[in-house]
Amino acid sequence: MVDADDRRRPPGSRFIWPLLALPGTVWIAVLFVAPLYVVVAILFGGTDPILREPVPVWNPADWDFTQFTYVWDHIVGSNPFFRPALIRTVVYVGIASFVCLVIAYPVAYFTARFAGRWKGVLLAALIAPFWISYMMRMLAWVNLLQTDGLVNKTLSAGGLFDVHVDWLQGHAFTVVAGLVYGYVPYMILPLYAGLDRAPARMLEAARDLGASRWETFRRVTWPLSRSAVMVSLLVTALPMLGDYFTNDLLSGSPSTSMIGNLINNSVLTPGQTGQAGAFILMILIVSIIPMVLYVRSTRSGADVMS
Protein backbone atom coordinates (compact mmCIF):
# COMPACT_ATOMS: atom_id res chain seq x y z
CA MET A 1 0.00 0.00 0.00
CA VAL A 2 1.73 3.15 -1.20
CA ASP A 3 -0.08 6.32 -0.33
CA ALA A 4 0.89 9.89 -1.16
CA ASP A 5 2.47 10.14 2.24
CA ASP A 6 4.95 7.41 1.52
CA ARG A 7 5.91 8.63 -1.93
CA ARG A 8 7.69 11.75 -0.83
CA ARG A 9 9.88 9.86 1.55
CA PRO A 10 13.55 9.47 0.70
CA PRO A 11 14.66 6.30 -1.06
CA GLY A 12 15.29 3.40 1.22
CA SER A 13 12.41 4.25 3.50
CA ARG A 14 10.46 1.39 2.00
CA PHE A 15 12.93 -1.13 3.34
CA ILE A 16 13.69 0.30 6.71
CA TRP A 17 10.46 -0.86 8.38
CA PRO A 18 10.56 -4.48 7.21
CA LEU A 19 14.24 -4.50 8.13
CA LEU A 20 13.50 -3.31 11.65
CA ALA A 21 10.66 -5.76 12.15
CA LEU A 22 12.54 -8.69 10.69
CA PRO A 23 14.65 -9.89 13.65
CA GLY A 24 11.68 -9.96 16.01
CA THR A 25 9.45 -11.59 13.42
CA VAL A 26 12.01 -14.31 12.74
CA TRP A 27 12.46 -14.85 16.48
CA ILE A 28 8.72 -15.29 17.04
CA ALA A 29 8.41 -17.54 13.99
CA VAL A 30 11.32 -19.80 14.99
CA LEU A 31 10.83 -19.90 18.75
CA PHE A 32 7.07 -19.54 19.15
CA VAL A 33 5.17 -20.64 16.05
CA ALA A 34 7.48 -23.44 14.87
CA PRO A 35 7.74 -25.08 18.34
CA LEU A 36 3.94 -25.22 18.51
CA TYR A 37 4.09 -27.24 15.30
CA VAL A 38 6.68 -29.48 16.92
CA VAL A 39 4.13 -30.21 19.65
CA VAL A 40 1.58 -31.18 17.00
CA ALA A 41 4.15 -33.31 15.15
CA ILE A 42 4.97 -35.16 18.36
CA LEU A 43 1.32 -35.68 19.27
CA PHE A 44 0.59 -37.17 15.85
CA GLY A 45 3.94 -38.90 15.63
CA GLY A 46 5.10 -42.21 17.00
CA THR A 47 7.11 -43.42 19.93
CA ASP A 48 10.41 -45.22 19.57
CA PRO A 49 9.60 -48.73 20.89
CA ILE A 50 12.97 -49.24 22.58
CA LEU A 51 14.03 -45.82 23.79
CA ARG A 52 10.45 -44.69 24.53
CA GLU A 53 11.39 -41.41 22.92
CA PRO A 54 8.92 -39.47 20.81
CA VAL A 55 9.46 -39.52 17.05
CA PRO A 56 7.90 -36.44 15.46
CA VAL A 57 6.14 -36.84 12.12
CA TRP A 58 6.25 -33.67 10.06
CA ASN A 59 4.02 -34.52 7.14
CA PRO A 60 0.32 -34.32 8.05
CA ALA A 61 -0.37 -37.08 5.49
CA ASP A 62 1.62 -39.55 7.61
CA TRP A 63 0.11 -38.60 10.93
CA ASP A 64 -0.56 -41.39 13.34
CA PHE A 65 -3.55 -40.80 15.59
CA THR A 66 -2.78 -43.50 18.18
CA GLN A 67 -1.68 -41.15 20.95
CA PHE A 68 -4.50 -38.75 20.24
CA THR A 69 -7.15 -41.47 20.35
CA TYR A 70 -5.53 -42.88 23.49
CA VAL A 71 -6.04 -39.56 25.28
CA TRP A 72 -9.48 -39.11 23.76
CA ASP A 73 -10.60 -42.59 24.85
CA HIS A 74 -9.42 -41.91 28.37
CA ILE A 75 -11.52 -38.77 28.51
CA VAL A 76 -14.82 -39.90 26.99
CA GLY A 77 -14.38 -43.68 26.82
CA SER A 78 -15.27 -46.36 29.35
CA ASN A 79 -12.03 -45.86 31.29
CA PRO A 80 -12.10 -42.09 31.84
CA PHE A 81 -8.73 -41.82 33.55
CA PHE A 82 -8.18 -38.17 32.60
CA ARG A 83 -11.77 -36.99 32.92
CA PRO A 84 -11.84 -36.04 36.63
CA ALA A 85 -8.86 -33.74 36.26
CA LEU A 86 -10.43 -31.99 33.27
CA ILE A 87 -13.75 -31.51 35.05
CA ARG A 88 -11.87 -30.25 38.10
CA THR A 89 -10.00 -27.77 35.90
CA VAL A 90 -13.24 -26.33 34.57
CA VAL A 91 -14.86 -26.19 38.02
CA TYR A 92 -11.83 -24.79 39.88
CA VAL A 93 -10.99 -22.22 37.23
CA GLY A 94 -14.65 -21.23 36.94
CA ILE A 95 -15.13 -20.75 40.67
CA ALA A 96 -11.76 -19.06 41.13
CA SER A 97 -12.39 -16.63 38.25
CA PHE A 98 -15.81 -15.77 39.64
CA VAL A 99 -14.48 -15.18 43.15
CA CYS A 100 -11.64 -13.11 41.66
CA LEU A 101 -14.21 -10.92 39.93
CA VAL A 102 -16.29 -10.53 43.09
CA ILE A 103 -13.19 -9.36 44.96
CA ALA A 104 -11.56 -7.37 42.17
CA TYR A 105 -14.55 -5.39 40.99
CA PRO A 106 -15.26 -3.44 44.18
CA VAL A 107 -11.54 -2.84 44.74
CA ALA A 108 -11.02 -1.56 41.20
CA TYR A 109 -14.19 0.52 41.41
CA PHE A 110 -13.21 2.11 44.68
CA THR A 111 -9.72 2.90 43.38
CA ALA A 112 -11.01 4.43 40.17
CA ARG A 113 -13.82 6.48 41.70
CA PHE A 114 -13.31 7.24 45.36
CA ALA A 115 -9.63 6.93 46.18
CA GLY A 116 -9.06 10.67 45.79
CA ARG A 117 -5.60 11.73 46.85
CA TRP A 118 -4.81 8.18 47.99
CA LYS A 119 -5.05 6.92 44.43
CA GLY A 120 -1.30 6.80 43.79
CA VAL A 121 -0.56 4.93 47.02
CA LEU A 122 -3.47 2.58 46.48
CA LEU A 123 -2.40 1.81 42.93
CA ALA A 124 1.14 1.10 44.08
CA ALA A 125 -0.18 -1.31 46.71
CA LEU A 126 -2.41 -3.00 44.14
CA ILE A 127 0.48 -3.38 41.69
CA ALA A 128 2.90 -4.60 44.37
CA PRO A 129 1.92 -8.30 44.09
CA PHE A 130 3.10 -8.17 40.47
CA TRP A 131 6.63 -7.65 41.67
CA ILE A 132 6.50 -10.26 44.38
CA SER A 133 7.46 -13.61 42.98
CA TYR A 134 4.44 -15.91 42.62
CA MET A 135 6.43 -18.63 44.35
CA MET A 136 7.10 -16.37 47.31
CA ARG A 137 3.41 -15.61 47.65
CA MET A 138 2.63 -19.32 47.61
CA LEU A 139 5.48 -20.09 50.02
CA ALA A 140 3.96 -17.55 52.38
CA TRP A 141 0.71 -19.50 52.40
CA VAL A 142 2.45 -22.86 52.72
CA ASN A 143 3.95 -21.55 55.96
CA LEU A 144 0.72 -20.01 57.22
CA LEU A 145 -1.37 -23.09 56.46
CA GLN A 146 0.84 -25.63 58.27
CA THR A 147 -1.09 -27.68 60.81
CA ASP A 148 0.63 -25.68 63.57
CA GLY A 149 0.66 -22.54 61.41
CA LEU A 150 -0.71 -19.10 62.02
CA VAL A 151 -4.05 -19.71 60.30
CA ASN A 152 -4.96 -22.56 62.63
CA LYS A 153 -3.62 -20.57 65.60
CA THR A 154 -5.78 -17.60 64.64
CA LEU A 155 -8.81 -19.82 64.19
CA SER A 156 -8.15 -21.36 67.61
CA ALA A 157 -8.43 -17.82 69.00
CA GLY A 158 -5.78 -18.34 71.66
CA GLY A 159 -6.82 -21.79 72.77
CA LEU A 160 -10.54 -21.07 72.84
CA PHE A 161 -11.18 -23.64 70.14
CA ASP A 162 -9.16 -26.62 69.10
CA VAL A 163 -8.47 -26.25 65.39
CA HIS A 164 -6.18 -28.68 63.61
CA VAL A 165 -7.13 -28.48 59.96
CA ASP A 166 -4.69 -30.08 57.56
CA TRP A 167 -5.10 -27.34 54.99
CA LEU A 168 -2.33 -28.63 52.78
CA GLN A 169 -3.50 -32.24 52.48
CA GLY A 170 -5.39 -32.17 49.21
CA HIS A 171 -8.31 -29.86 49.88
CA ALA A 172 -10.13 -28.42 46.89
CA PHE A 173 -10.94 -25.35 48.97
CA THR A 174 -7.26 -24.58 49.57
CA VAL A 175 -6.42 -24.97 45.89
CA VAL A 176 -9.24 -22.68 44.73
CA ALA A 177 -8.40 -20.12 47.42
CA GLY A 178 -4.74 -20.30 46.36
CA LEU A 179 -5.69 -19.70 42.74
CA VAL A 180 -7.80 -16.72 43.76
CA TYR A 181 -4.99 -15.31 45.87
CA GLY A 182 -2.47 -15.84 43.10
CA TYR A 183 -4.43 -14.37 40.20
CA VAL A 184 -6.60 -11.60 41.69
CA PRO A 185 -3.96 -8.87 41.11
CA TYR A 186 -3.95 -9.64 37.40
CA MET A 187 -7.68 -9.02 37.32
CA ILE A 188 -7.78 -5.76 39.26
CA LEU A 189 -5.63 -3.77 36.83
CA PRO A 190 -7.58 -4.27 33.60
CA LEU A 191 -10.77 -3.69 35.57
CA TYR A 192 -9.35 -0.51 37.05
CA ALA A 193 -8.27 0.69 33.61
CA GLY A 194 -11.77 0.07 32.27
CA LEU A 195 -13.61 1.65 35.20
CA ASP A 196 -11.27 4.63 35.29
CA ARG A 197 -12.18 5.34 31.68
CA ALA A 198 -15.92 5.27 32.38
CA PRO A 199 -17.10 8.89 32.40
CA ALA A 200 -17.99 9.98 35.93
CA ARG A 201 -20.52 12.40 34.50
CA MET A 202 -22.76 9.57 33.35
CA LEU A 203 -22.78 7.98 36.78
CA GLU A 204 -23.55 11.32 38.39
CA ALA A 205 -26.30 11.95 35.87
CA ALA A 206 -27.89 8.62 36.74
CA ARG A 207 -27.85 9.47 40.42
CA ASP A 208 -29.16 12.98 39.79
CA LEU A 209 -32.05 11.53 37.86
CA GLY A 210 -33.01 9.47 40.86
CA ALA A 211 -31.42 6.08 40.34
CA SER A 212 -30.35 4.32 43.50
CA ARG A 213 -26.81 3.13 43.97
CA TRP A 214 -27.75 -0.35 42.95
CA GLU A 215 -29.67 0.83 39.92
CA THR A 216 -26.80 3.09 38.81
CA PHE A 217 -24.52 0.14 39.03
CA ARG A 218 -26.83 -2.24 37.23
CA ARG A 219 -27.86 0.09 34.43
CA VAL A 220 -24.82 2.33 33.89
CA THR A 221 -21.59 1.17 35.53
CA TRP A 222 -21.86 -2.52 34.74
CA PRO A 223 -22.77 -2.13 31.05
CA LEU A 224 -19.96 0.42 30.65
CA SER A 225 -17.43 -1.96 32.16
CA ARG A 226 -18.55 -5.12 30.43
CA SER A 227 -15.62 -5.26 27.98
CA ALA A 228 -13.14 -4.63 30.81
CA VAL A 229 -14.73 -7.51 32.70
CA MET A 230 -14.31 -9.76 29.67
CA VAL A 231 -10.65 -8.85 29.31
CA SER A 232 -9.96 -9.30 33.00
CA LEU A 233 -11.67 -12.70 33.05
CA LEU A 234 -9.55 -13.74 30.07
CA VAL A 235 -6.24 -12.62 31.53
CA THR A 236 -6.90 -14.46 34.79
CA ALA A 237 -8.63 -17.60 33.58
CA LEU A 238 -6.19 -18.44 30.77
CA PRO A 239 -3.03 -18.57 32.92
CA MET A 240 -4.98 -20.59 35.53
CA LEU A 241 -5.58 -23.25 32.89
CA GLY A 242 -1.86 -23.96 32.68
CA ASP A 243 -1.25 -23.72 36.41
CA TYR A 244 0.10 -26.80 38.14
CA PHE A 245 2.42 -25.32 40.79
CA THR A 246 -0.29 -23.75 42.94
CA ASN A 247 -1.81 -27.20 43.14
CA ASP A 248 1.54 -28.87 43.83
CA LEU A 249 2.45 -26.47 46.61
CA LEU A 250 -0.91 -26.16 48.34
CA SER A 251 -2.23 -29.68 47.88
CA GLY A 252 0.20 -32.07 46.23
CA SER A 253 -2.50 -34.70 46.06
CA PRO A 254 -3.81 -36.38 42.89
CA SER A 255 -7.32 -35.84 44.25
CA THR A 256 -7.14 -32.15 43.30
CA SER A 257 -5.01 -32.34 40.16
CA MET A 258 -5.90 -30.23 37.14
CA ILE A 259 -4.96 -30.29 33.46
CA GLY A 260 -1.74 -28.43 34.27
CA ASN A 261 -0.75 -31.30 36.55
CA LEU A 262 -1.53 -33.81 33.81
CA ILE A 263 0.84 -31.91 31.52
CA ASN A 264 3.50 -31.55 34.15
CA ASN A 265 3.33 -35.24 35.08
CA SER A 266 3.46 -36.56 31.53
CA VAL A 267 5.86 -34.08 29.94
CA LEU A 268 8.98 -35.59 31.48
CA THR A 269 7.81 -39.20 31.56
CA PRO A 270 9.32 -41.27 28.75
CA GLY A 271 6.65 -42.52 26.38
CA GLN A 272 4.03 -40.04 27.55
CA THR A 273 5.31 -36.98 25.72
CA GLY A 274 2.53 -37.26 23.17
CA GLN A 275 -0.08 -37.08 25.92
CA ALA A 276 1.41 -33.82 27.15
CA GLY A 277 1.14 -32.58 23.57
CA ALA A 278 -2.54 -33.50 23.48
CA PHE A 279 -3.26 -31.59 26.68
CA ILE A 280 -1.24 -28.59 25.48
CA LEU A 281 -3.31 -28.54 22.31
CA MET A 282 -6.47 -28.76 24.35
CA ILE A 283 -5.48 -25.65 26.31
CA LEU A 284 -4.52 -23.90 23.07
CA ILE A 285 -7.94 -24.51 21.55
CA VAL A 286 -9.80 -23.57 24.73
CA SER A 287 -7.74 -20.36 24.99
CA ILE A 288 -8.03 -19.30 21.38
CA ILE A 289 -11.81 -19.55 21.06
CA PRO A 290 -12.72 -16.88 23.64
CA MET A 291 -9.89 -14.68 22.34
CA VAL A 292 -11.14 -14.81 18.78
CA LEU A 293 -14.65 -14.09 19.97
CA TYR A 294 -13.42 -11.15 21.98
CA VAL A 295 -11.27 -9.72 19.19
CA ARG A 296 -14.20 -9.99 16.81
CA SER A 297 -16.54 -8.31 19.27
CA THR A 298 -14.25 -5.31 19.65
CA ARG A 299 -12.93 -5.41 16.09
CA SER A 300 -9.54 -4.21 17.23
CA GLY A 301 -6.82 -6.49 18.46
CA ALA A 302 -5.03 -3.67 20.22
CA ASP A 303 -7.72 -3.53 22.88
CA VAL A 304 -6.97 -7.00 24.13
CA MET A 305 -3.59 -5.91 25.35
CA SER A 306 -4.62 -2.92 27.41
Next chain:
Amino acid sequence: MNSPVAWYRNPWRRPWVLGAVTVGYLVWSLLPVLVAVVFSFNAGRSRVAWQGFSMRWYYGDPLRSVWHDNSLHTALTYTLWLGVLATVITVPLGVAMALGLDRWRGRIPAGANLAVLLSFVLPEIMIAVSLLFVATVLVSPLQLGTTGQVAGLVTFQLSYPVVIVRARLLTIGRDYEEAAVDLGASSFGAVRRVLLKMLLPAIFASAVLVFADVIDDFIIVRYLSGDSSTEPVSVKVYNTARAAPTPALNALTTLLLVASLLAVTIGFLVYRLMTRGEKNAGGLDVFAGEA
Protein backbone atom coordinates in the same frame (compact mmCIF):
# COMPACT_ATOMS: atom_id res chain seq x y z
CA MET B 1 -31.03 12.09 60.94
CA ASN B 2 -28.53 9.79 62.49
CA SER B 3 -30.72 6.74 62.30
CA PRO B 4 -29.20 3.88 60.30
CA VAL B 5 -32.02 4.05 57.78
CA ALA B 6 -31.41 7.73 57.10
CA TRP B 7 -27.71 7.02 56.83
CA TYR B 8 -28.37 4.27 54.34
CA ARG B 9 -30.75 6.43 52.33
CA ASN B 10 -28.36 9.36 52.12
CA PRO B 11 -27.35 9.27 48.47
CA TRP B 12 -24.02 11.01 49.07
CA ARG B 13 -22.78 9.00 52.02
CA ARG B 14 -19.16 7.95 51.85
CA PRO B 15 -18.66 4.51 50.24
CA TRP B 16 -17.65 2.84 53.47
CA VAL B 17 -18.41 -0.67 52.32
CA LEU B 18 -16.29 -0.35 49.19
CA GLY B 19 -13.52 1.24 51.22
CA ALA B 20 -13.62 -1.58 53.74
CA VAL B 21 -13.51 -4.21 51.00
CA THR B 22 -10.49 -2.49 49.45
CA VAL B 23 -8.60 -2.22 52.73
CA GLY B 24 -9.51 -5.80 53.56
CA TYR B 25 -8.25 -6.93 50.20
CA LEU B 26 -4.94 -5.11 50.63
CA VAL B 27 -4.38 -6.67 54.04
CA TRP B 28 -5.21 -10.13 52.73
CA SER B 29 -2.97 -9.73 49.69
CA LEU B 30 0.08 -8.24 51.39
CA LEU B 31 0.04 -9.52 54.98
CA PRO B 32 1.03 -13.14 54.19
CA VAL B 33 4.07 -11.90 52.30
CA LEU B 34 4.95 -9.59 55.17
CA VAL B 35 4.73 -12.54 57.59
CA ALA B 36 7.04 -14.54 55.32
CA VAL B 37 9.53 -11.65 55.33
CA VAL B 38 9.34 -11.36 59.14
CA PHE B 39 10.03 -15.08 59.58
CA SER B 40 13.17 -14.81 57.47
CA PHE B 41 14.60 -12.99 60.53
CA ASN B 42 13.61 -15.77 62.93
CA ALA B 43 16.34 -16.86 65.29
CA GLY B 44 15.13 -20.44 65.34
CA ARG B 45 14.46 -23.04 62.69
CA SER B 46 10.70 -22.71 62.82
CA ARG B 47 8.67 -21.01 60.12
CA VAL B 48 5.56 -20.87 62.31
CA ALA B 49 6.75 -19.84 65.79
CA TRP B 50 8.65 -16.63 66.44
CA GLN B 51 11.89 -17.28 68.36
CA GLY B 52 13.53 -13.88 68.37
CA PHE B 53 15.25 -11.67 65.81
CA SER B 54 18.49 -12.64 64.13
CA MET B 55 20.28 -12.46 60.80
CA ARG B 56 21.08 -16.16 61.11
CA TRP B 57 19.41 -17.19 57.86
CA TYR B 58 21.03 -14.39 55.87
CA TYR B 59 24.65 -14.83 56.87
CA GLY B 60 24.86 -16.03 60.50
CA ASP B 61 24.41 -19.75 59.98
CA PRO B 62 27.70 -21.23 58.73
CA LEU B 63 25.95 -23.96 56.75
CA ARG B 64 22.41 -23.10 55.84
CA SER B 65 22.31 -19.31 55.53
CA VAL B 66 21.86 -17.73 52.11
CA TRP B 67 25.40 -16.38 52.27
CA HIS B 68 27.04 -19.71 53.11
CA ASP B 69 24.82 -22.23 51.34
CA ASN B 70 26.20 -22.40 47.85
CA SER B 71 22.99 -23.63 46.22
CA LEU B 72 21.02 -20.70 47.65
CA HIS B 73 23.21 -17.79 46.69
CA THR B 74 23.93 -19.32 43.28
CA ALA B 75 20.18 -19.40 42.70
CA LEU B 76 19.95 -15.72 43.59
CA THR B 77 22.84 -14.51 41.42
CA TYR B 78 21.72 -16.77 38.57
CA THR B 79 18.20 -15.31 38.73
CA LEU B 80 19.54 -11.78 38.44
CA TRP B 81 21.91 -12.81 35.63
CA LEU B 82 19.01 -14.32 33.69
CA GLY B 83 17.10 -11.10 34.22
CA VAL B 84 19.92 -9.02 32.74
CA LEU B 85 20.50 -11.38 29.80
CA ALA B 86 16.83 -11.61 28.86
CA THR B 87 16.31 -7.84 29.18
CA VAL B 88 19.36 -7.01 27.05
CA ILE B 89 18.06 -9.19 24.22
CA THR B 90 14.32 -8.56 24.55
CA VAL B 91 14.31 -4.77 24.59
CA PRO B 92 16.27 -3.95 21.37
CA LEU B 93 14.51 -6.79 19.55
CA GLY B 94 11.10 -5.61 20.72
CA VAL B 95 11.69 -1.90 20.07
CA ALA B 96 12.88 -2.55 16.51
CA MET B 97 9.92 -4.84 15.98
CA ALA B 98 7.47 -2.23 17.31
CA LEU B 99 8.88 0.45 14.99
CA GLY B 100 8.78 -1.90 12.03
CA LEU B 101 5.32 -3.34 12.65
CA ASP B 102 3.93 0.14 13.13
CA ARG B 103 4.69 1.13 9.52
CA TRP B 104 5.13 -2.06 7.56
CA ARG B 105 1.86 -3.13 5.95
CA GLY B 106 1.05 -6.55 4.59
CA ARG B 107 0.42 -10.14 5.53
CA ILE B 108 3.75 -10.92 7.15
CA PRO B 109 3.62 -8.03 9.65
CA ALA B 110 -0.06 -8.73 10.35
CA GLY B 111 0.85 -12.34 11.13
CA ALA B 112 3.80 -11.28 13.28
CA ASN B 113 1.54 -8.92 15.16
CA LEU B 114 -0.96 -11.68 15.86
CA ALA B 115 1.81 -14.06 16.94
CA VAL B 116 3.18 -11.52 19.43
CA LEU B 117 -0.31 -10.98 20.78
CA LEU B 118 -0.77 -14.74 21.18
CA SER B 119 2.61 -15.21 22.87
CA PHE B 120 1.38 -12.70 25.45
CA VAL B 121 -2.04 -14.12 26.24
CA LEU B 122 -1.58 -17.86 25.78
CA PRO B 123 -0.67 -19.75 28.96
CA GLU B 124 3.06 -19.61 29.51
CA ILE B 125 3.22 -23.39 29.88
CA MET B 126 2.72 -23.70 26.11
CA ILE B 127 5.89 -21.79 25.30
CA ALA B 128 7.75 -23.73 27.98
CA VAL B 129 6.65 -27.20 26.89
CA SER B 130 7.02 -26.58 23.16
CA LEU B 131 10.57 -25.28 23.62
CA LEU B 132 11.32 -28.18 25.95
CA PHE B 133 10.28 -30.54 23.14
CA VAL B 134 12.48 -28.66 20.68
CA ALA B 135 15.43 -28.94 23.04
CA THR B 136 14.96 -32.60 23.98
CA VAL B 137 13.44 -34.27 20.94
CA LEU B 138 15.03 -32.42 18.02
CA VAL B 139 18.68 -31.96 17.27
CA SER B 140 18.92 -28.18 17.48
CA PRO B 141 21.21 -25.47 18.81
CA LEU B 142 18.64 -24.88 21.54
CA GLN B 143 20.04 -26.53 24.64
CA LEU B 144 18.54 -26.89 28.08
CA GLY B 145 20.13 -24.49 30.52
CA THR B 146 20.86 -20.81 30.06
CA THR B 147 20.41 -20.87 26.26
CA GLY B 148 17.00 -22.46 26.44
CA GLN B 149 15.85 -20.34 29.36
CA VAL B 150 16.87 -17.07 27.70
CA ALA B 151 15.26 -18.14 24.41
CA GLY B 152 11.99 -18.92 26.20
CA LEU B 153 12.02 -15.80 28.36
CA VAL B 154 12.69 -13.50 25.39
CA THR B 155 9.89 -15.12 23.40
CA PHE B 156 7.47 -14.68 26.27
CA GLN B 157 8.53 -11.12 27.16
CA LEU B 158 8.87 -9.72 23.63
CA SER B 159 5.30 -8.43 23.74
CA TYR B 160 6.08 -5.94 26.54
CA PRO B 161 8.37 -3.61 24.55
CA VAL B 162 6.30 -4.16 21.41
CA VAL B 163 3.05 -3.11 23.08
CA ILE B 164 4.46 -0.27 25.16
CA VAL B 165 6.51 1.25 22.34
CA ARG B 166 3.64 0.99 19.87
CA ALA B 167 1.28 2.69 22.30
CA ARG B 168 3.81 5.49 22.67
CA LEU B 169 4.31 5.75 18.89
CA LEU B 170 0.59 6.29 18.60
CA THR B 171 0.69 9.32 20.91
CA ILE B 172 3.84 10.74 19.29
CA GLY B 173 2.32 10.68 15.82
CA ARG B 174 4.26 11.17 12.61
CA ASP B 175 4.74 14.93 12.64
CA TYR B 176 8.19 15.07 14.22
CA GLU B 177 9.57 12.36 12.02
CA GLU B 178 8.18 13.97 8.87
CA ALA B 179 9.61 17.32 9.90
CA ALA B 180 13.02 15.69 10.28
CA VAL B 181 12.76 14.09 6.85
CA ASP B 182 11.64 17.39 5.31
CA LEU B 183 14.67 19.02 6.85
CA GLY B 184 16.89 16.54 5.09
CA ALA B 185 17.28 13.60 7.45
CA SER B 186 17.31 10.12 5.96
CA SER B 187 14.57 7.74 7.18
CA PHE B 188 17.10 5.95 9.28
CA GLY B 189 18.39 9.25 10.65
CA ALA B 190 14.87 10.34 11.51
CA VAL B 191 14.28 7.12 13.41
CA ARG B 192 17.59 7.24 15.21
CA ARG B 193 17.77 10.94 16.06
CA VAL B 194 14.11 11.83 16.53
CA LEU B 195 11.92 8.81 17.22
CA LEU B 196 14.32 6.87 19.42
CA LYS B 197 14.96 9.96 21.55
CA MET B 198 11.25 10.48 22.05
CA LEU B 199 10.70 6.80 22.74
CA LEU B 200 13.40 6.62 25.39
CA PRO B 201 11.03 6.71 28.41
CA ALA B 202 8.85 3.97 26.93
CA ILE B 203 11.90 1.85 26.11
CA PHE B 204 13.22 2.32 29.60
CA ALA B 205 9.87 1.43 31.18
CA SER B 206 9.66 -1.75 29.15
CA ALA B 207 13.19 -2.73 30.19
CA VAL B 208 12.27 -2.36 33.86
CA LEU B 209 9.09 -4.37 33.33
CA VAL B 210 10.88 -7.16 31.51
CA PHE B 211 13.63 -7.40 34.12
CA ALA B 212 11.21 -7.46 37.07
CA ASP B 213 9.02 -10.02 35.33
CA VAL B 214 11.89 -12.31 34.32
CA ILE B 215 13.35 -12.59 37.82
CA ASP B 216 9.94 -13.73 39.06
CA ASP B 217 9.39 -16.22 36.24
CA PHE B 218 8.83 -19.86 37.08
CA ILE B 219 7.24 -21.96 34.33
CA ILE B 220 9.72 -21.29 31.53
CA VAL B 221 12.86 -21.31 33.64
CA ARG B 222 11.89 -24.57 35.32
CA TYR B 223 11.21 -26.62 32.18
CA LEU B 224 14.21 -25.26 30.34
CA SER B 225 16.72 -25.48 33.17
CA GLY B 226 19.52 -27.94 32.56
CA ASP B 227 20.80 -28.96 35.97
CA SER B 228 20.78 -27.57 39.50
CA SER B 229 23.25 -24.83 38.54
CA THR B 230 20.66 -23.27 36.23
CA GLU B 231 17.82 -23.35 38.75
CA PRO B 232 16.74 -19.86 39.75
CA VAL B 233 15.08 -18.87 43.02
CA SER B 234 11.52 -19.68 41.97
CA VAL B 235 12.47 -23.25 41.07
CA LYS B 236 14.35 -23.62 44.35
CA VAL B 237 11.23 -22.54 46.23
CA TYR B 238 9.06 -24.95 44.26
CA ASN B 239 11.42 -27.84 44.93
CA THR B 240 11.80 -27.26 48.66
CA ALA B 241 8.67 -25.47 49.91
CA ARG B 242 6.89 -28.66 50.95
CA ALA B 243 10.02 -30.44 52.20
CA ALA B 244 10.47 -28.72 55.58
CA PRO B 245 12.81 -25.94 54.49
CA THR B 246 14.55 -23.59 56.91
CA PRO B 247 13.77 -19.86 57.10
CA ALA B 248 16.75 -19.46 54.75
CA LEU B 249 14.23 -20.03 51.97
CA ASN B 250 12.25 -17.08 53.29
CA ALA B 251 15.46 -15.06 53.40
CA LEU B 252 16.22 -15.99 49.80
CA THR B 253 12.80 -14.93 48.56
CA THR B 254 12.99 -11.75 50.65
CA LEU B 255 16.24 -10.81 48.92
CA LEU B 256 14.65 -11.42 45.53
CA LEU B 257 11.68 -9.32 46.60
CA VAL B 258 14.03 -6.49 47.56
CA ALA B 259 15.78 -6.74 44.18
CA SER B 260 12.45 -6.66 42.38
CA LEU B 261 11.03 -3.72 44.31
CA LEU B 262 14.31 -1.80 44.02
CA ALA B 263 14.35 -2.24 40.25
CA VAL B 264 10.75 -1.08 39.91
CA THR B 265 11.07 1.85 42.35
CA ILE B 266 14.29 3.18 40.84
CA GLY B 267 12.85 2.53 37.40
CA PHE B 268 9.72 4.48 38.24
CA LEU B 269 11.64 7.43 39.67
CA VAL B 270 13.96 7.60 36.66
CA TYR B 271 10.93 7.33 34.38
CA ARG B 272 9.31 10.27 36.15
CA LEU B 273 12.53 12.24 35.72
CA MET B 274 12.66 11.42 32.03
CA THR B 275 9.07 12.45 31.39
CA ARG B 276 9.19 15.56 33.58
CA GLY B 277 6.99 18.31 32.21
CA GLU B 278 5.11 15.95 29.93
CA LYS B 279 1.39 15.63 30.27
CA ASN B 280 -0.19 12.22 29.90
CA ALA B 281 3.15 10.46 29.84
CA GLY B 282 1.48 7.88 32.01
CA GLY B 283 2.02 7.28 35.67
CA LEU B 284 2.26 4.16 37.72
CA ASP B 285 0.03 2.24 35.38
CA VAL B 286 2.82 2.11 32.79
CA PHE B 287 4.66 -0.04 35.27
CA ALA B 288 1.99 -2.66 35.31
CA GLY B 289 2.10 -3.16 31.57
CA GLU B 290 -1.04 -1.10 31.22
CA ALA B 291 0.38 1.34 28.69
